[in-house]
Amino acid sequence: MALHFLVESASDAVVGDVVSLTGAEAKHAAVVRRLRVGEEVTVGDGAGVWLTGAAEEVSPTRVEVRIARRSEHPAPSPRITLVQALAKGDRDELAVQAACELGVDEIVPWQAARSVSRWEGPKAVKGRERWATIVREAAKQAHRSWLPDVVAPASTRQLAERASSQRVLVLDPTAAVRLSEIEADGRDLMLVVGPEGGISDEELDRLTEAGAERVRLGDTVLRTSTAGPAAIAVLSVTLGRW
Incomplete structure (x- = not known):
């Protein structure tokens, strides 16, 4: 299963955009999970937006993900x-x-x-x-x-x-x-x-x-x-x- 990350900037991203992971998220992806260029990942904003893409650049300080698909999930109800x-x-x-x-x-x-x-x-x-x-x-x-x-x-x-x-x-x-x-x-x-x-x-x-x-x-x-x-x-x- 693809790695999943939470990034606030995911809210406005559309297909073709590049979403950047920095700080602790980038370090975790590159160093702990050993993400490689070309691997598929998912990115969300924590408020229903769900992005799928591939890593184009991977380093401990920055990971670039090119978005290939976007969907929006409704909030669960009842809560x-x-x-x-x-x-x-x-x-x-x-x-x-x-x-x-x-x-x-x-x-x-x-x-x-x-x-x-x-x-x-x-x-x-x-x-x-x-x-x-x-x-x-x-x-x-x-x-x-x-x-x-x-x-x-x-x-x-x-x-x-x-x-x-x-x-x-x-x-x-x-x-x-x-x-x-x-x-x-x-x-x-x-x-x-x-x-x-x-x-x-x-x-x-x-x-x-x-x-x-x-x-x-x-x-x-x-x-x-x-x-x-x-x-x-x-x-x-x-x-x-x-």
């Missing part, structure tokens, strides 16, 4: 949003990476009551940037035409407010309804995944009072790093993406 509670170690980062590869459309960091990790001040900015970098690399690996958004950390109150415009599904291992049993109704979906210690009763009450639905994946309890990606896989089948 799937993952609300991922902050977790210790790299568990939340593992969840973000896998969720992107599996097709999530938006990622919302959540400072849950039982989150061990805390994002405060400059750490919140750094944490969001870190997640955005993970998402970008995962999107390239998965050859995604749309790059998921990583938005600012949200509070439980803000999550409850989104229940008025989205269908909110809270993963709760004690819920009576299985995620695989729900039927799509056309609304965008927002999955809420708690931290290692689970979602507190107060948070569950606030979300359900706002209209959120409590659902479970199965009879076992998954780690916070695997629950979200597993749920996205289930929803991908429900929505007909897979």
Whole structure:
């Protein structure tokens, strides 16, 4: 399969144009992946534009790609949003990476009551940037035409407010309804995944009072790093993406 790269300038490129990869993208292509002149690659802008072309020049500082084909992919609908509670170690980062590869459309960091990790001040900015970098690399690996958004950390109150415009599904291992049993109704979906210690009763009450639905994946309890990606896989089948 051809290598895939993300370049903002891809938005305006047409067949016959040359798109340049520079900086980290060029170095990765030339040094890490050992791209050669004449090899086919794909280039996207992360917003639906998909270009296919061949490398005409390859160096660690610049890669030139002559575009042979262009297409535009519509944004997925309904959208799937993952609300991922902050977790210790790299568990939340593992969840973000896998969720992107599996097709999530938006990622919302959540400072849950039982989150061990805390994002405060400059750490919140750094944490969001870190997640955005993970998402970008995962999107390239998965050859995604749309790059998921990583938005600012949200509070439980803000999550409850989104229940008025989205269908909110809270993963709760004690819920009576299985995620695989729900039927799509056309609304965008927002999955809420708690931290290692689970979602507190107060948070569950606030979300359900706002209209959120409590659902479970199965009879076992998954780690916070695997629950979200597993749920996205289930929803991908429900929505007909897979």
